[in-house]
Amino acid sequence: MNNQDLVNPDQKIISTHFDQEGYEGFASENLKSLVTALEAGQVSVVKGMLDHFRAQDIASILEQLTREERKWLFDILPKPLDAEIFAYLAVPVREEILPLLDSETLADVIRRLESDDAIDLLEDLTDGQKQEILQRVAPQARKILEEGLNYPEQSAGRLMQRELVAIPVNWTVGETIDYLRAKEDLPKDFYDFFLVDESNKPVGVVPLSRAMRNKRVVRLADIMDQDLDLIPVDMNREEVAYLFRKYALVSAPVVSDDGRLIGVITVDDVVNIIDAAAAEDLLKLGGVRASEFYRSIKQTTFSRWVWLAINLFTSIFASLIIDNFAETIQRQVALAVLMPLIASMGMNAGTQTITVAVRALAVHDLKLTNQWRFFIKELIVSLINGCVFALVAVLIAWGWFGDWIIGLVFGVAMFSTLLIAAVVGSLVPIFLERWKIDPADSSVVLVTTVTDMVAFASFLGLAYLIL
């Protein structure tokens, strides 16, 4: 593919993206052509290519570039800037780009974004900048943004759009259609009509498709669903995402403390949170801070450093136990050879149980009602696997060192290590959750420390007594 293809205005780059075979390949090809053009400083070629990308693609491309390339590309983006680009940029990259904008450009971007994205963007600014930008926004929009900024950061209030279509419950289909045709400033897309009473409290919902299928004289109240999924404005957004997923919602009304309709959350706002919530657990269990991929080396080094330091500190406890049995090891060096095998197995078994527990807690599969059953299941699984691997351990040690006693000690230690890994691995996440500590954050360190200590203590202690 050459640049000529890319700047051909008749070509629909976006639909080609969806070509199964070449999706990744094409995106990369496209990007490579862009980088080549960037490096050659071919402004007009790059500009021609940019016209064919959507906001999401421009955001991806900006993320992929180095700091210098990014600045250069950003400068030649078509003006006025597509405000949506800022809604899709990874936060570290966005933080890097925002200082490149003057206040008027930034205010213009804020004005053109939907309220939830605008608030998200304002949040990245200093208080001084925030005030300056807000002064440049029309009073009515400013009021909405200021209210939004007052909701807690992880709440439904931040997530919701204030632009919504609320219809008096006594209207007919025809009245509603006439209203829509006349009204100018409606949200870009909406999927449901929320019906409200005189005090602006939601009383029912009619999906657009249902309204369209009914005759003009039909009253909305006669075709509405009354089972409303009301989201309180201060509900945590991960909880919101969970409810959307569980009940397959497309949009849901957000209500204030006194039950009035104040906003709407649509599924496209929630899709990213569903992904981010699962990804956050993944990253935390792996000992990294959420989404550090685009963070600077300095930030990454520091965030890794913290977990490594905690890990070093807790590992010392295991080493202290080994130190206690230094003489036993000196007498029987086979112990030192086999120690890492037990530690590694305990670590592995513990991580398995933690992973299942953390995930099940996150999606509300693991609740008060079945915690006890989960624990018993993990216990039985570990008893069975403990027996199997104890037997294997005996055989390995015997085959290796030709000593049945060492084999026996190794086997018993293997059994108790797998058992303790399951017990601690299932109880720690459950209790952390109960004490409102994020189990994804702290479980691994706690469990491996305990498991290692028990592993070494049982192995070396037994060896000390028997050998």
Add this chain to the structure above:
Amino acid sequence: MNNQDLVNPDQKIISTHFDQEGYEGFASENLKSLVTALEAGQVSVVKGMLDHFRAQDIASILEQLTREERKWLFDILPKPLDAEIFAYLAVPVREEILPLLDSETLADVIRRLESDDAIDLLEDLTDGQKQEILQRVAPQARKILEEGLNYPEQSAGRLMQRELVAIPVNWTVGETIDYLRAKEDLPKDFYDFFLVDESNKPVGVVPLSRAMRNKRVVRLADIMDQDLDLIPVDMNREEVAYLFRKYALVSAPVVSDDGRLIGVITVDDVVNIIDAAAAEDLLKLGGVRASEFYRSIKQTTFSRWVWLAINLFTSIFASLIIDNFAETIQRQVALAVLMPLIASMGMNAGTQTITVAVRALAVHDLKLTNQWRFFIKELIVSLINGCVFALVAVLIAWGWFGDWIIGLVFGVAMFSTLLIAAVVGSLVPIFLERWKIDPADSSVVLVTTVTDMVAFASFLGLAYLIL
């Protein structure tokens, strides 16, 4: 809360679910009341409570119960069965319940489900059962189901609904509304009109909200978007989910090889896949098979067993290295005390890098264009942290054993271990992905094995040379 509250037909249990403060608490309370009533065998009380739950809630409740309770509850569910329950049940639980249904009930459930859910359910049955059920379905629906079953299991073809609203591109808003009002068998919910030409190829899309805001005489062709996100029927469903998330799609048309419109995928079908894709990486990195929470003890034991066995096997390589230096350890037992510290740090650093890489690969942040940059970044981070922790290591070993030489050896080993963890931890996932092996599945075992071996070899080898 007592059961009386729950059977009161005026009470809206579902909206109470959304009460922030008590969401989890209430759900559990509710469930506990149900379990109490179940245990007391109060059929009428339980039945009264069941009327107030939605299909998703009934599915959750069935999942939470023991095998016996589940069978009992299932028997007293209101008939005819709410087909949707089967669309929401976790697969292992569904597999357990399906044999309880006779063919006619099952055929009835299949008839009432949307095609994508029906195909998903049919897939759980044996070929014989499948044929028997399909015979009981009307010919037209049967044809759709049979076609669906022919698409690859993870493909867009399985995910799509065949029920869609395709409108000839030359129609007006008024014609479309009249068609909707007259037509009987439309999908329950839809959000977009897909416009097709005479050969049934999609040429544009009009969101329902836009159609509603235009006058009856307006031609759909004049208000349609031509930038269509066409999904090829054989696209992998994780790729579909990624595209929905990236481009904030609500629905997208699925096309056959020759470009004809054959189905539609809506965002609610995709939400669960987005969650499942991220969760699968989480579980695999933790050494467990996807979604084993509701699997039987037998299945769980076996799936855990596989990874533990692989881990035991690979750990033996590290032990072999230690065995090579048995005499050195016997001479200087401090080495045995410090060994686990290095192994644990290498493991931790390796896991951090793997986790970032696996996640970035999954969401296409890590591509051919920036792999080299990712590797360099990981290298620099590990060089910095390597220096920091080498220094700490020297101090620990010196403080503990009062021996500068051991400290030095320990420090050098710590540095090389963190370095190798970053190198292997970043390269292994990238190359596995390139070779089409799932990096979430195999990276951890490969990387820890190499890291452990390098850790022990550098530590003990250096000690052998110097001490």
